[in-house]
Amino acid sequence: MKILHTASHWGLIRGGAVQLSRIAAEQHLRGHEITVLFPDQLFKNPVLRKKHLDSWKPLSKTGVKVKKIGFRSINGINRLGSFLKNHPVDVIHVHRNEALIKTTRALAREKIQTPVVVQRGTITMPQKEHLLAAFKSPNVKAYTVVADAVKEILVSALGEERLAMIHTVYGSVDTNSFSFQPPDQRIIHRLGFPENAKIVGSLSSYRKSKRLDLLLSALSTLMARDNRIRAVFLGTGMDKEILPLARQLGIDKKICFPGFQTDIRPWLSVMDVSVVSADAQEGLSGVLRESLAMEIPVISTECAGNVEIIHHKKTGLLVPVNQEPELAHAIAWALANTHEMKKMAKNGRKWIVENCSVKTQVDHLDTIYTAICRK
Numbered sequence: 452m453k454i455l456h457t458a459s460h461w462g463l464i465r466g467g468a469v470q471l472s473r474i475a476a477e478q479h480l481r482g483h484e485i486t487v488l489f490p491d492q493l494f495k496n497p498v499l500r501k502k503h504l505d506s507w508k509p510l511s512k513t514g515v516k517v518k519k520i521g522f523r524s525i526n527g528i529n530r531l532g533s534f535l536k537n538h539p540v541d542v543i544h545v546h547r548n549e550a551l552i553k554t555t556r557a558l559a560r561e562k563i564q565t566p567v568v569v570q571r572g573t574i575t576m577p578q579k580e581h582l583l584a585a586f587k588s589p590n591v592k593a594y595t596v597v598a599d600a601v602k603e604i605l606v607s608a609l610g611e612e613r614l615a616m617i618h619t620v621y622g623s624v625d626t627n628s629f630s631f632q633p634p635d636q637r638i639i640h641r642l643g644f645p646e647n648a649k650i651v652g653s654l655s656s657y658r659k660s661k662r663l664d665l666l667l668s669a670l671s672t673l674m675a676r677d678n679r680i681r682a683v684f685l686g687t688g689m690d691k692e693i694l695p696l697a698r699q700l701g702i703d704k705k706i707c708f709p710g711f712q713t714d715i716r717p718w719l720s721v722m723d724v725s726v727v728s729a730d731a732q733e734g735l736s737g738v739l740r741e742s743l744a745m746e747i748p749v750i751s752t753e754c755a756g757n758v759e760i761i762h763h764k765k766t767g768l769l770v771p772v773n774q775e776p777e778l779a780h781a782i783a784w785a786l787a788n789t790h791e792m793k794k795m796a797k798n799g800r801k802w803i804v805e806n807c808s809v810k811t812q813v814d815h816l817d818t819i820y821t822a823i824c825r826k
Contacts, residue, residue, distance in 0.1 A: 452820060453484045453540040457531075457554045459547035461492040462503030463510060466737065467572055471546050473623050476513045477813040486540070488531075490549070491519040522553045532557035535565070542820045543590075544568045548582055555588035566592040566823045568816075571601055572622065572734045574755045577608050592823035595620045595816065598735040598756025618819055621759075622735050623812040626804050628716070629744035635717035642707050642721070648681045649786045652722035652747075654715060654738045657688030660731040662752075662773065664696055669728075669779035671700040680786070682706040685718055719745050724785045724792065727751040730772040735760065740807050743767070743799030748792035750781050766799035768792075 456475055460468035471487065479485045489507065492500070504519070511517045522531040535543075535557055543558075543565055545551045551569055558565060567590040577583055586594075586609055594617045596602045602617050609617075644650065651670060655661040663684065674680045682705065684693065689708050697703040712718060719725065725742035727733070727749070735756040742749045743760070749767035751757045761767040768785060770777040785792050805811070 452542065452824070454478060454486075454820070455535075455538075455540040455543045456485070456487045457543060457545050457550040458487060458489040459549035460489060462489075462506040464503070464506055467546055467570075470572075470622055471570075472510045473625065473809045474544075474813060474816065475510065475515045477809045478816075479513060479515050481813070481817075486516040486518065486538070488518055488520050488522075488534070490523055490527075491521040492523075522557070523549070528553055528557050528560065532561040532563075535563055536561045539563075540565060541824055542566050542568060544570060544816075546570045547572075548577075548585075552581060552585040555585045555590055558590050559588070564590070566590060566826075568592070568819060568823070569594045571595070571605060572597045574601055574604055574731065574734050576604055583608065592616065592826065593618060593819050595819065596734075597622045598759050600755040600759070601734050618815065620812055620815045620819075621807045622737065622740065623807050623809045624737070624740040624744045624803060626744050626808050629741050631746045631800075632716065632720050634721045638717045638721050641709075642681070642683070644681045644707075645679065647679050649677070649679050650721055650723050651680065651682045651782060651786075652719065652725045652742075653682070653684045653728070654686060654719070654725065654742075655727065655729070656686030656711065657691075657693055660729055662728040662730050663689075663693050665730075665773065665775055665778060666726055666728040667693065667696055667700060667702070668775045669782060670706075671702050672775075672779045673783055674702050674705055676783075677786075680705070683718060683722065684708050685710070685712055685715060687711045715741065716745065719747050722747050723789065724748045724750060724782065726778075726782065727754070727757060728778060729754045729757075731755075733757050739767075740803055743796060744803045744807075746793070746796040746800045748785055748789075748796045749799065750778070750785060752778070760799070760802070762802075764791075765795060766802055767795050 475485050507517045521527045545554050599619050725747050733754040739760045751761045752772040753769050761769050763769045768781045770781045
């Protein structure tokens, strides 16, 4: 089967782009002819532009055809239409809103009937008219969502009549790369925490919806009670609000802020518990998938798709959103009951392998592609 993935991502850096790359590489291994198109963003900074272009090279080395094309403008839609006309495929899988909008417009302009599968990972409601028009394009024959919570949102936006077209396909994690490993001694040395430290981890870049402020407040309470507690906050955007808040609470010296890390596995390995404190926009948290794949105990708020991964006291702990006392209590309980938490993490690893492996993800997609191509 000839499959085209059109991406909204400028670079293969994180999140949805990484998911796309896993899918494409696995489909290529199965004998499909795979092409990935990504938008050519003309960064003024040549170093930044090179970084984003180079980020696609590892995917190219797997045998997947990777091409850049400037499709963000009106002329870009014409370019994309010409490409689609001159390079016919069996199915197009679009990733995120921009790729969806531009691909469906290009197909309509060229009167091409190729079926489209829409990838949806966000919990937000699509409301803008031009976006809804793209979602309802005649070319769109199926929607894949990363969690049942996202499916509910999409049904609300598009109507019950499209329910049968919406398929839950959990986002994947590389369960071979993300597996149990002992605490990385290089990271332990870099952190410089006391030998008996209990390490709470956060792997989310700053957004208000991540409620990192709530987690800091909970940690402040706990650190006042137990001097062994330390924390690691990975991710970008901490300088404006989170680091100043940590200083204000007087706990900044007990927290490491190493910024964005291309490989989070060594950092995960040293954590006693990984915490997601978000109150919105959690389709299906990659942090939870990756943490559990490595058998790191997890705590999450009851936010959207995260309740589909965390089954309370079976694969981790759940707490209500925006409730600092409950979050603090859960962290304290987890640090005091490490044996029980490790058992939950092992159960979580099993659930991830069964539901979130790349093989399972692509098995589901193969079934969807075959069904819509037969219609």
